[in-house]
Structures are given as structure tokens and as C-alpha cells.
Amino acid sequence: MVDVRYDVLGIGNAIVDVLVPAEDAFLVEHGLVKEGMTLIDADRAEQLYAIMGTGTESSGGSAANTVAGVAALGCRVCFVGKVRDDQLGNIFARDIRAVGVDFHSAPATEGPPTARCLIIVTPDAKRTMNTFLGACVELGPQDVDEELIAASAITYLEGYLWDPPGAKVAFIKAMGAARAAGRKVALSLSDGFCVDRHRGEFLDLVQHHVDILFANEQEITSLYQTDSFDTALQAVRGQCEIAALTRSEKGAVIVAGDETHVVDAWPVDHVIDTTGAGDLYAAGFLTGLSQGRGLPECAAMAGICAAEVISHMGARPEADLQALMKKNFG
Amino acid sequence: MVDVRYDVLGIGNAIVDVLVPAEDAFLVEHGLVKEGMTLIDADRAEQLYAIMGTGTESSGGSAANTVAGVAALGCRVCFVGKVRDDQLGNIFARDIRAVGVDFHSAPATEGPPTARCLIIVTPDAKRTMNTFLGACVELGPQDVDEELIAASAITYLEGYLWDPPGAKVAFIKAMGAARAAGRKVALSLSDGFCVDRHRGEFLDLVQHHVDILFANEQEITSLYQTDSFDTALQAVRGQCEIAALTRSEKGAVIVAGDETHVVDAWPVDHVIDTTGAGDLYAAGFLTGLSQGRGLPECAAMAGICAAEVISHMGARPEADLQALMKKNFG
Numbered sequence: 329m330v331d332v333r334y335d336v337l338g339i340g341n342a343i344v345d346v347l348v349p350a351e352d353a354f355l356v357e358h359g360l361v362k363e364g365m366t367l368i369d370a371d372r373a374e375q376l377y378a379i380m381g382t383g384t385e386s387s388g389g390s391a392a393n394t395v396a397g398v399a400a401l402g403c404r405v406c407f408v409g410k411v412r413d414d415q416l417g418n419i420f421a422r423d424i425r426a427v428g429v430d431f432h433s434a435p436a437t438e439g440p441p442t443a444r445c446l447i448i449v450t451p452d453a454k455r456t457m458n459t460f461l462g463a464c465v466e467l468g469p470q471d472v473d474e475e476l477i478a479a480s481a482i483t484y485l486e487g488y489l490w491d492p493p494g495a496k497v498a499f500i501k502a503m504g505a506a507r508a509a510g511r512k513v514a515l516s517l518s519d520g521f522c523v524d525r526h527r528g529e530f531l532d533l534v535q536h537h538v539d540i541l542f543a544n545e546q547e548i549t550s551l552y553q554t555d556s557f558d559t560a561l562q563a564v565r566g567q568c569e570i571a572a573l574t575r576s577e578k579g580a581v582i583v584a585g586d587e588t589h590v591v592d593a594w595p596v597d598h599v600i601d602t603t604g605a606g607d608l609y610a611a612g613f614l615t616g617l618s619q620g621r622g623l624p625e626c627a628a629m630a631g632i633c634a635a636e637v638i639s640h641m642g643a644r645p646e647a648d649l650q651a652l653m654k655k656n657f658g
Numbered sequence: 659m660v661d662v663r664y665d666v667l668g669i670g671n672a673i674v675d676v677l678v679p680a681e682d683a684f685l686v687e688h689g690l691v692k693e694g695m696t697l698i699d700a701d702r703a704e705q706l707y708a709i710m711g712t713g714t715e716s717s718g719g720s721a722a723n724t725v726a727g728v729a730a731l732g733c734r735v736c737f738v739g740k741v742r743d744d745q746l747g748n749i750f751a752r753d754i755r756a757v758g759v760d761f762h763s764a765p766a767t768e769g770p771p772t773a774r775c776l777i778i779v780t781p782d783a784k785r786t787m788n789t790f791l792g793a794c795v796e797l798g799p800q801d802v803d804e805e806l807i808a809a810s811a812i813t814y815l816e817g818y819l820w821d822p823p824g825a826k827v828a829f830i831k832a833m834g835a836a837r838a839a840g841r842k843v844a845l846s847l848s849d850g851f852c853v854d855r856h857r858g859e860f861l862d863l864v865q866h867h868v869d870i871l872f873a874n875e876q877e878i879t880s881l882y883q884t885d886s887f888d889t890a891l892q893a894v895r896g897q898c899e900i901a902a903l904t905r906s907e908k909g910a911v912i913v914a915g916d917e918t919h920v921v922d923a924w925p926v927d928h929v930i931d932t933t934g935a936g937d938l939y940a941a942g943f944l945t946g947l948s949q950g951r952g953l954p955e956c957a958a959m960a961g962i963c964a965a966e967v968i969s970h971m972g973a974r975p976e977a978d979l980q981a982l983m984k985k986n987f988g
Contacts, residue, residue: 583918588913624888
């Protein structure tokens with residue numbers, strides 16, 4: 329087996345977030361599905377952008393947020409994703425490298441511009457996302473370096489990759505390379521509506537190709553088409569090595585073989601913006617695994633990271649995560 | 659094996675409850691430990707009774723509440739507990755028989771009067787209990803009919819029985835008789851402070867003598883001397899056949915061998931008085947088991963019963979529980 333060069337290699341849509349606070353009425357007025365992630369085209373993106381209030385731009389993307397978190401926690405990470413050679417693409421690349429993430433993916437020199445996600449944050453701190461995938465649709469198997477995958481202890485994939493067709497092929501190639509090299513594959517189900525779009529394939533992935541699964545309650549109940557969290561919990565047991573099921577303020581349940589851990593949410597004084605909660609949860613958890621910690625400690629680290637990111641606007645950590653870990657775990 | 663005459667036989671302290679609403683300041687002023695169950699003597703009982711406002715008297719006692727619930731759900735039940743041949747004793751016996759519970763225990767003809775529990779219900783619906791055990795201290799092995807135990811599918815015991823010394827001997831005799839007859843033994847840990855008083859013995863009971871354990875979060879974390887619910891969960895797994903761990907509005911976790919169920923709390927519009935929540939939870943759960951239902955359904959029935967009893971003052975069900983079950987489970 330080749331030496332491990334990266335603790336975590338993340339593959340995902342490379343997206344710049346535009347965060348705008350707005351009232352619930354705004355969602356209703358513009359037909360937006362609250363708490364969902366809706367794919368939009370270039371025209372709709374332009375139209376929404378025009379009617380939205382002033383926003384904050386920052387690098388985002390689900391798996392990118394996760395690897396940024398893992399880097400902030402001191403692990404060696406790499407990100408694979410497609411931007412265009414435009415201004416937003418430059419911002420994305422600069423930001424992700426600035427937090428210590430290796431980012432080698434060549435930008436597209438033609439085709440649609442860098443992806444953006446228009447995120448409306450309502451006063452209850454919930455986020456409603458509208459994603460124009462842009463250059464992400466250019467991601468393909470040619471962007472997946474099998475040697476890099478083989479040199480990464482965990483390859484982490486976001487379910488959102490199932491939306492752009494070429495990315496899906498890249499996803500499958502990466503998964504195969506990781507498995508062939510005896511490495512672990514981690515997957516986030518990303519979004520309940522995303523699960524709805526690709527249920528059959530996701531069920532197959534979880535059962536046959538994934539070692540570590542991240543899903544929130546909406547996603548896991550959507551996957552198994554049930555209203556009951558417990559029914560979904562029973563269904564996922566044994567399907568993959570570890571399933572980390574998050575339930576917002578209800579905490580999380582970790583299932584691994586016959587083992588089950590019920591872990592409370594980390595307390596948060598004021599929830600400001602839940603964007604990135606799941607992404608940073610995964611970051612803390614994967615870091616714990618990389619450090620060889622037990623599942624309860626991985627879950628605690630995950631909860632701390634999620635709590636940090638929902639305490640402020642934006643999907644990337646602001647506090648010193650390593651210091652937070654040191655304080656709680658020594 | 660003899661025929662089953664009772665689905666559940668409960669043994670517990672036979673107590674008349676005196677419920678009084680009061681502000682938190684009342685607890686502080688009189689040095690009462692909020693949410694706890696404090697044992698008091700006759701003098702203190704008289705003194706507290708004098709300073710408390712007007713109360714509502716009703717038959718109570720933890721295991722007695724449970725068997726009353728099981729009877730209301732249509733199962734065959736019996737209660738063993740000691741009252742005195744006084745007015746409160748007559749009330750207790752009349753009430754428990756009125757709800758369909760067989761109650762054969764002979765009243766004491768001398769010694770302290772029938773037990774009472776002065777329950778202060780604060781505006782947050784929490785209950786603080788002060789129990790004068792009275793005649794309960796007269797319960798002893800002579801009150802345990804081994805043939806009756808052998809004819810009961812489940813013998814259900816409350817941890818509070820560990821407080822009066824004679825009752826403890828009765829408890830052990832009943833447990834032995836149930837096990838010898840191939841029947842199941844169920845135990846409620848009753849109260850975190852009660853667990854504190856008897857931890858060593860309770861640990862031994864759970865590990866070696868109990869099939870079905872009921873404990874709330876405070877009790878189970880006290881038993882295993884940890885702050886972490888998950889740590890307690892891991893500790894209790896494998897110690898007994900089934901552990902039903904309740905967490906108030908956080909729902910419950912059921913552990914049985916390698917099986918774990920995470921079940922949400924049944925929704926309640928207004929929580930009025932939490933007295934009896936654990937007792938009725940056990941009632942619903944034991945009824946489900948008696949009816950041969952699976953653990954998720956037992957837990958759902960338990961949650962519905964607990965939700966009913968906390969929706970009004972008092973520790974005995976007021977709604978038609980059988981109708982509630984029919985509505986939800988057909």
C-alpha cells in the first residue's frame with residue numbers, strides 16, 4: 329500500500345456562497361422550498377441575485393466546507409472540484425488554499441462560470457439554498473487522480489455530486505480507486521431532496537460501496553422512505569461500517585455494527601445560521617477517525633464543530649477549532 | 659409451568675398522594691430537593707401537610723400507578739403492597755380495585771398509618787415528592803405469595819422498595835420466585851436519589867436478577883456514575899434483556915442485546931404535571947410486551963401512556979387508554 333499523503337480527500341461541487349438574510353415571506357413570494365437545496369439555471373440565478381438583498385460572498389460547497397474544517401483541525405487534506413478560470417473561481421481557489429487545503433484541480437477554460445449558491449438565511453437560522461452548478465458540470469473522471477485517491481486514508485464524497493452527470497462518473501471512479509487501494513469511502517447524503525432524486529442509486533451506494541455514511545434525519549428517512557427515525561436507524565444498521573445520523577438539536581446517533589451511540593447536541597447559545605452544520609459535523613467526525621479516536625469522541629468532536637459553525641454566519645469555521653478540541657479533549 | 663393468571667404483578671409501596679401546586683420559592687423556603695423523592699418521618703409529614711396549600715388526594719405509589727395503567731390497558735394485573743386498616747388505607751384499596759387491579763394484601767392492624775406522599779407540583783409541571791412510608795415498612799416476605807408470582811408472566815418491582823428493610827426482603831423473595839418459575843422480572847429504578855442510596859445493590863440486581871429495566875436519564879447515569887447518557891447506555895447493554903431508558907421530551911432509547919431503538923417522545927400540547935410519567939411509561943411498555951408486540955411498538959405505547967398522564971394533574975390515567983391504543987395501533 330502506498331504511503332498516506334492525505335488524511336481526507338474531498339470531492340465535491342466547488343461553489344461560492346452568497347449569503348443573504350431574509351424573512352420567510354421572501355421564500356413564499358419567490359416559490360423557494362425552505363431548508364431545501366434547489367438547482368437553478370443561469371437565468372434564474374441572475375434573476376434571484378437581482379432581487380436578493382446585499383449578500384456576503386464566501387467559498388462554500390458541502391465537501392469543500394468539510395475539508396476546510398478537517399484542515400482547520402490540523403489534518404492533511406486535499407480537495408477535488410471544478411471551478412472556471414474566472415473571478416469567483418479565483419476566490420474559491422485562494423480561499424480553500426488559504427485554510428491549508430491542497431487544491432490541484434485545473435480550472436475549466438471554457439463553458440459555464442464558477443458555481444454559486446444563493447443562500448437565504450431566515451430569522452430562525454435555517455438556510456434555503458439555490459444552486460447554479462455552473463462549472464461543476466465540467467467535473468469528470470479526468471479530474472480524479474487514482475494515485476492521489478490511493479494515497480488518501482479517506483475519500484469523502486458529497487451526494488450532491490450525483491446531480492451533474494460527469495461528476496457522478498468521477499464519483500464512481502474515485503470510489504472504486506479508494507476501495508481498490510484498501511482505503512475508506514465516506515459519503516454525505518447532502519440533502520433530503522437530493523436523496524429523493526437519486527434514491528435507488530444511493531441505496532446501492534450505501535449498501536455496497538460506502539464505509540462511512542453521514543446523513544441527517546430528513547435524509548435518512550427519505551432514503552428509506554419512512555416517517556420514523558427509528559425505522560431508518562434499523563434499516564441502515566449493517567449497510568455500511570459507520571453511519572452518523574444527525575438530528576439538529578436532538579443530537580446524533582452513531583451506528584456501527586451492533587454498536588449504537590446516542591450523543592447529545594453540543595450546546596449553542598445563539599444559533600445564527602445553520603449553513604454548514606452537516607459539513608462541519610462530518611469534518612469533526614472524520615478528524616476524530618483520522619486520529620484513531622473512539623466513536624463517542626468522534627461524535628463529540630463533530631458536535632463541537634457543528635456548534636461552532638452555526639454560531640455565526642457562513643459555512644466555514646471562524647473559531648480556532650484545534651484550540652476548541654484541545655480544551656475539550658486535551 | 660402453572661397457567662398465567664396475571665400478565666403483570668406489581669409490588670410496591672402503597673401510597674396515597676397529596677398533590678399541591680406551589681411556586682419554586684416554596685421548595686427553597688422549606689429546603690425541598692426539586693424533582694427528588696425525599697423520605698420523611700411522621701412529624702415532618704404532619705408539619706409539611708400543615709404548611710402546604712389545599713391538595714388533591716388520590717391513590718398513588720409508583721408500581722401501583724403502573725399496574726393501574728396496565729389494567730386500564732386491558733391486561734390482568736395484581737398489586738401487592740401494604741396499607742394500614744385506616745381511612746387512607748381504605749381509599750387506596752378501593753381506588754386500585756376500582757380500576758380493575760386485584761389487591762389481596764392484608765392491611766396492617768397495628769403500627770404506622772397508611773403511607774402518604776406530599777407532592778409539590780411547580781409551575782414547570784415538575785414534581786417534588788416527600789414520602790412518609792408509614793405502613794409500607796410493614797411489608798415483608800409474608801406478603802409475597804410465591805404461587806401468585808409463579809402465575810404472573812411479569813413481576814414488576816419498584817426500586818423504592820429498597821428503602822423499607824422488610825420490603826427489600828419481600829422484593830428478593832418475589833424476584834427469586836419469579837425466576838424459579840421461569841417468569842420475567844421487571845424493575846424500575848424509581849429515582850436518582852434512590853439509586854444513590856442503593857447503587858451497589860442495584861448494580862447487582864440489574865446484572866444478575868432483572869430481565870426488563872426501566873430508568874430515566876438521571877437514574878441510569880446515577881447508576882453508572884457518569885454525566886454522559888451514552889456512557890450509561892453502553893454500560894447497561896447486555897446487563898439485562900431489555901433496558902428502556904427514558905429522557906423526558908428527548909424520547910427514549912430501548913436497548914435489547916445488540917438491538918437499539920431511538921424513539922421520539924409522543925407530542926404533548928401542555929405538560930401539566932409530570933407525576934407518574936415513568937410509571938405510565940412502564941405500564942404501556944409492559945402491556946406491549948404482554949401483547950407480544952415488538953420493541954418499537956412497546957415504546958410507542960409507553961410514550962402515549964406517559965404523554966396522557968402528564969397532560970393532567972395526578973399519576974393515574976384519565977383518558978381511555980385502550981381507545982388511544984386502538985386509534986394508534988388498530
